[in-house]
Amino acid sequence: MKYPDDLRYTKDHEWARNENGIVTVGITDFAQDQLGDIVYIELPNVGDPVQKGHAFGVVESVKAVSDLYSPISGEVVKINQTLKDSPEMLNQDPYDAGWMIHVKMNENETLNDLMDASMYQKFCEES
Amino acid sequence: MNQTPLHQDHLNLNAKMVDFGGWHMPVQYTSIIDEHLNTRKNIGLFDVSHMGEIEIHGPDALKFVQKIVTQDVSKSQPGHQAQYSVMCTPTGGIVDDILIYKLTEDHFLLCVNASNIEKDFAWILENKKNENVKIENTSSAYVQIAVQGPKAKDLISKLTPFDLSKIQTYRYVQEKLLDIPMIISRTGYTGEDGFELYLPADKGHVVWQTLLERGKTDGITPCGLGARDTLRLEACFPLYGHEIDEKTTPLEAGLNWVVKLDKENFIGKEALLQQKEMGLTKKLIAFELLEKGIPRQGYPLRSSQNELIGTVTSGTLSPVFMKGIGLGVVKLGGECHPRECECHPRESGDLLTVEIRNRYIKAKVVKPPFYRKKKERI
Numbered sequence: 339m340k341y342p343d344d345l346r347y348t349k350d351h352e353w354a355r356n357e358n359g360i361v362t363v364g365i366t367d368f369a370q371d372q373l374g375d376i377v378y379i380e381l382p383n384v385g386d387p388v389q390k391g392h393a394f395g396v397v398e399s400v401k402a403v404s405d406l407y408s409p410i411s412g413e414v415v416k417i418n419q420t421l422k423d424s425p426e427m428l429n430q431d432p433y434d435a436g437w438m439i440h441v442k443m444n445e446n447e448t449l450n451d452l453m454d455a456s457m458y459q460k461f462c463e464e465s
Numbered sequence: 466m467n468q469t470p471l472h473q474d475h476l477n478l479n480a481k482m483v484d485f486g487g488w489h490m491p492v493q494y495t496s497i498i499d500e501h502l503n504t505r506k507n508i509g510l511f512d513v514s515h516m517g518e519i520e521i522h523g524p525d526a527l528k529f530v531q532k533i534v535t536q537d538v539s540k541s542q543p544g545h546q547a548q549y550s551v552m553c554t555p556t557g558g559i560v561d562d563i564l565i566y567k568l569t570e571d572h573f574l575l576c577v578n579a580s581n582i583e584k585d586f587a588w589i590l591e592n593k594k595n596e597n598v599k600i601e602n603t604s605s606a607y608v609q610i611a612v613q614g615p616k617a618k619d620l621i622s623k624l625t626p627f628d629l630s631k632i633q634t635y636r637y638v639q640e641k642l643l644d645i646p647m648i649i650s651r652t653g654y655t656g657e658d659g660f661e662l663y664l665p666a667d668k669g670h671v672v673w674q675t676l677l678e679r680g681k682t683d684g685i686t687p688c689g690l691g692a693r694d695t696l697r698l699e700a701c702f703p704l705y706g707h708e709i710d711e712k713t714t715p716l717e718a719g720l721n722w723v724v725k726l727d728k729e730n731f732i733g734k735e736a737l738l739q740q741k742e743m744g745l746t747k748k749l750i751a752f753e754l755l756e757k758g759i760p761r762q763g764y765p766l767r768s769s770q771n772e773l774i775g776t777v778t779s780g781t782l783s784p785v786f787m788k789g790i791g792l793g794v795v796k797l798g799g800e801c802h803p804r805e806c807e808c809h810p811r812e813s814g815d816l817l818t819v820e821i822r823n824r825y826i827k828a829k830v831v832k833p834p835f836y837r838k839k840k841e842r843i
Contacts, residue, residue: 374481374492374493374496374497374691375496375497375498377498377759377782378757378758378759378782380822396822398759398782399497400497400498400691400695400781400782400784401492401497401691401694403759403761
C-alpha cells in the first residue's frame with residue numbers, strides 16, 4: 339500500500355495536493371483497494387463549487403456505490419476527463435493518472451488540518 | 466461470526482473477507498471482474514459451505530416433502546435429479562428457494578440459503594405435524610464446493626473414476642472423488658456448466674487444495690461471493706432477499722416451472738391457484754441500460770412516460786457485456802396472465818428508465834438470461 343509523503347489525507351480516504359492554491363484531489367491506494375474494480379465515476383463540472391467534507395461526486399465498484407468527499411472548499415477548475423471512459427485508472431494509478439479534480443481553493447482555506455502520510459497510514463492500519 | 470471449514474484457506478489466499486449474513490466469507494481474492502471472466506472462460510472455484518443442508522428421512526418422508534415444496538418429487542428416481550424448487554407459505558410467498566436431492570425413497574436432502582437456515586428449519590419442523598419423519602439440520606456436517614466453468618468437467622474427471630458424461634445438467638450421483646464419498650451434482654449458480662460437491666466437512670481442506678492444484682493447467686481461480694453474485698445475475702438466477710421473499714410468489718418471480726399445481730396438495734397451492742386465476746399484479750423483468758450507469762437494488766423503475774412502475778431488485782455492471790444490467794419487479798394492470806407470461810416478459814424490447822441519483826437513465830426490457838453459455842458440454 340502506498341502513502342506518498344507529499345500528499346494530505348482525509349478520513350474518507352481522499353488525498354489532496356496543494357500547488358499554489360490549486361488543489362488536486364483523488365482517492366487513495368487504500369480506498370481503491372477496498373473498493374475493488376472501479377467501473378463508473380461521476381464528477382462535478384468545471385465551475386461547480388465544492389465544500390469541504392461534502393460530496394462532490396460518486397465512484398462505483400462492481401459491488402458498491404461510494405460518495406467522494408471534498409478535502410477542501412473552493413471551485414472546480416479542471417476535471418480528469420479520461421476517468422469517464424477509463425475508471426480503472428483509479429485502481430491502477432490512484433495518485434497520478436487517477437487524479438479526479440483540480441479545485442481553486444477559497445481564501446483562508448488550508449490543508450493543514452488533514453492527515454499527513456504517516457498519520458494516514460496509521461489510520462488505515464487501525465481501521 | 467460463522468466461518469466455513471475453509472476459512473483458513475481463504476485467509477491464506479489473501480481473500481478480502483466480508484460479513485455476509487453472519488458469515489465471514491471471501492468477497493474476492495483478486496478482482497470480481499477477473500474472477501467472473503475466468504469462470505466464463507476456464508474454471509472458478511467457490512466455497513459455498515455457508516449454504517445449509519436440511520435432511521428429512523423416515524417412512525413419511527416423500528409425502529412430507531411433497532407437502533412442503535412446490536415441485537413434484539414423487540416421480541424422480543433416488544440418486545438422479547437435483548430438483549430446483551421453492552417452499553411457500555400458505556399465502557404463496559416464498560419461504561426459500563432450494564435444491565432437493567432424493568437420496569433414497571425415504572431420505573431427502575434440501576440445500577437451502579445460508580441466511581434462511583434457521584428459518585427454514587423452524588418452518589419445516591412446524592409443518593411436520595403427525596408425519597413420521599426425522600428432520601435434521603446437518604449444515605455443519607458438509608463442506609460445499611462449486612466448480613464452475615467450461616473446463617470444470619475436465620478437472621473433475623481427473624479426480625473421479627466415475628464417467629461424468631452420465632450426469633446431465635441438474636442431475637447428481639453419490640460417488641467417490643479423491644476416494645472420498647460425496648454428492649457430485651451437475652448444478653451451479655453461474656450459468657456455466659459445472660458441479661457442486663457436497664462432502665464431509667473434515668475433508669473440505671484437502672479437496673479444496675487438490676482442486677486448486679490440479680486445476681492450475683486449466684486456469685482455475687478461487688472466486689468470492691462478488692463474482693458469484695455477478696455471474697448469477699448475468700444468468701438471471703433469483704437471489705433470496707432480492708428477487709424473491711415471503712411477499713413474492715413463485716408465479717410473480719417467473720418460477721412457474723417449479724410450481725406443480727396439478728400435484729395433490731402442498732402448502733400455498735390454494736393461494737397460487739387463485740393467483741393464477743386472478744392474474745398477476747406484479748412480475749419480474751430483466752433489463753439492460755442503454756446509457757452509462759449501474760442499477761442497484763432499490764432504485765426506482767419508471768415508464769418512458771415517467772410513471773413509477775417498479776423497483777430494481779438486483780443490478781450490476783455486467784463484466785461480460787460491460788454495461789449496466791438488472792432485474793426488477795414491475796406492476797401489472799391485472800390483465801397479465803401467467804400462462805402467457807412465463808418467465809419471459811412479453812414486453813421484451815420495451816423501453817423504461819432507471820432512476821439513479823435523480824437522473825433518468827434509459828433502459829430496455831430484455832428476454833432473460835443476459836448470458837447463455839455457448840454450447841452444452843455433456
